[in-house]
Amino acid sequence: MNASRFFPLGLALLLILSIANLVFGAVSLSLEQVWQGLSVGSEQHFTVYEYRLPRIFLAILVGAGLALSGALVQGVIRNPLASPDVLGVSHGAGLAAVFYMTYFAGASTDWLPEVALAGGLVAALILWWLCGAQSSAIKLAITGVALAAFWASCIDFLMLTKPLEINNALLWLTGSLWGRGWTQLQALLPWFLLVPVALGLSKYLNLLDLGDDSATSLGVSPQVLRLVSLAIAVALTAACVSICGPIGFLGLVAPHLTRKLVGGRHQALLPATMLTGACLLLAADLAARTIDPPIELPAGILTAIIGAPYFLWLLLRMK
Amino acid sequence: MNTPIKSLSLGILLCMGLVLLSWWNLFAWSVVPVTGLDVWHAVTAFDSQVIAQRIVIDLRLPRLLTALLVGAALAAAGTIMQGLTRNPLAAPSVLGVNAGAALGMALVSTLPAFYGAFSTSIAAMLGGGLAWLLVMLLGSAWRMGGNDQGRLVLAGVAISALCAALTKAVVIMEEDQAAGVMTWLAGSLADARWQSWSTFWPVALVGLIGALLLTPALNLLQLGEDNARNLGINLLRSKLLGSLLVLILVGATISTVGSIGFVGLIVPHIARLLMGQDFRLFLPVAMLLGAGLVTLADTLSRAITYPMETPAGAILALIGAPFFIYLVRKRTL
């Protein structure tokens, strides 16, 4: 499949999934009810407009953001096992956010994305410091996974020692889109100004695929490019994590899947990855809400159930 | 440290340390004041009228014994796994056995279809066994050594992540039983009583004795599979036996106190540092050290948020992950 066929198909799938997300849930609505629900005063207005619609937008944004981060990271460090969640950035951001919520219980949640960003950056720096630039793919991935486990155990520890503040944090941490609405969407949106910047790097990311030496001779500074791309990836991940909590494996799976479909040119790969990520998260959230209604599973659990075997498969395939 | 006298004196030293630690564990950080002397009286001349002594005997003692045995069992399991895979990063929690066992228990205790089908400890063993089997199959698809040690660990991590996600899904979907499952996922000794002890110790003891009997085979396995075969080791049998022992040890501990990680990773390394490479020497030391580590974590679990309790598993995870990173860092993968 090439890019010219991928995008129409992907967009169609996105639309279908969005509509399915509007229709299905704890109560299933007819298309007509959904349509009426969009206008104020209708019986279904709350369900459709206040509950399901913002959630769809969030799923699209978060899915796209995490997938784009994953593609940037994989492109820049040329490691098929890398993604922000495998490298522990997501959980680092998560730890910072939980810390903020438990120790500054009264503080405004408006700052959550920035706090998460700081946590994500620190996590990335620690990984860098532990591994250096010359680590093998496997070693980087293991260290990242171990760090992720460490951040996760710190989160557990915080929550277990501060049981009173747990509710707030727990709700947030599960990698779920439950209960998020227009406010969270507003908080997330400005961070997506980074997306055009990332897309603008496409041409240069292509050259990085040729190796540092060739990239240099083609007029690109690999170090600067790497730094900028990783910073964007960390920022986008942290912004998404600060809204939904760590959603595992999405940033790993979406870029791989997309590379198979549209190839490795970043001009096509980056936007296509965002589309794939959005579709995956929408599908995961749809499944999470409809497997056993009215109980909702966190979407992050479903992405992990798909993503972990995929990771295994990647490992098996790697030379 | 290879002469018998040195080994012996080290062993005695460790045992004495363990006894002191145990004594401390029995009285420290109790909501109802208990003193070290109460412990002494409770053990030597028990008077059921004294509250402090009753606390020691009814609550603290089973908890302590469980902690000791759990530590020994996990340390033994970790040592066996590191020996079988010849991978210094191997441990039940790293290679997915813990998560698999947890999933098995979660399925049995929440899904109606499985109610009463097995006891929880059998379910834990089956779940852990399945995960371990998967990791081992993947591992033998690659040839052990260098790069593939890292792969095995990543495979374990992925299987752990999968099992953990499934466990969470099951727990959330069957909320009625969820509370119980959640507390034990964190791995706490707070609920260890004489009743659970009575079912735990026979199984764990069998596993520990089996582990000690397996040590000569483990020693030979370190020479590489071909050499071990030449030296008359039945590879398949030792591997199956070792795996079975791991499952018995881990299954029994997990169904008793929940998922406690990293003991199996850390302790064998320290024991090896003290005693050298001979499994016959360092496995017993690893057991003693594991017992000490879990007892210490349990004592701390009462101290950190006194008067409330923090699960010992959470404390061990905090120590364990950095140690794991340290191990990864000093090796080329």
Place this chain on the structure above:
Amino acid sequence: MSLSAHQLSVGYHGQAIVKDMDLTLPDGRFIALLGPNGCGKSTLLKCFARILPAMSGEARWQGQNLHAYPSKQLSKELALLPQTQPIPEGIKVQDLVAYGRSPYTGFWGKLSQQDHQIVEQMMQQTGTYELKDKLVSELSGGQRQRVWLAMVLAQDTPYLLLDEPTTYMDINHQVELMHQLQRLNKQGKTIITVLHDINQAARYCDHLVVMKEGELKHQGSPDEVLTSAMLKEVFSLNAQIHRDPVAGTPMCVVED
């Protein structure tokens, strides 16, 4: 236009491998950098390709400090084919060759009509045109090397730097490549290549630069440079110089 070194030292981790070198490379020639392992020939090439910075002194391009020269402009004038290349995933041959045009394209990397023409022409020149829709990761080693050469040629630079291009190639591919480079040189491209094989250098190149322990020992035409005395001095080798029976160029034959 020329490439030169002035009191240039280059190295790794503060350790100079090329030491205080003064060297001017002539325009329009097919130049080989020769010398024993560790003599600094690849290091020098990497400095000219601005992969390594100068530790002291400077490398000059058209009389200006090469490392201060505008990067984009330089990438239209100097191209490098590294010794080993990664195998990018999901990239087609024509995409890879088109990456060579990136110094000329806008920020989105869209190819103009002229870019397309050059890409196609270079693929034809290197015999990779029929591979254009294949993935680079599916090619054989020899094919891949040709595709990379096409990419570097698409960069359309008057100077071309190559780091041991024949090292991992079968002999037939080596000959093919050297012929190709010779043709390019005839078309007016200056070619600077690190080579291992002295006879290969003497046969195809018209200017040899010999280094030892980070210093320039000899440079000039093969006839001037390739002598028994030089081989003794630089490689500690007893050898006779004979004429190549086919090309008439000098070649060394090692004595016992």
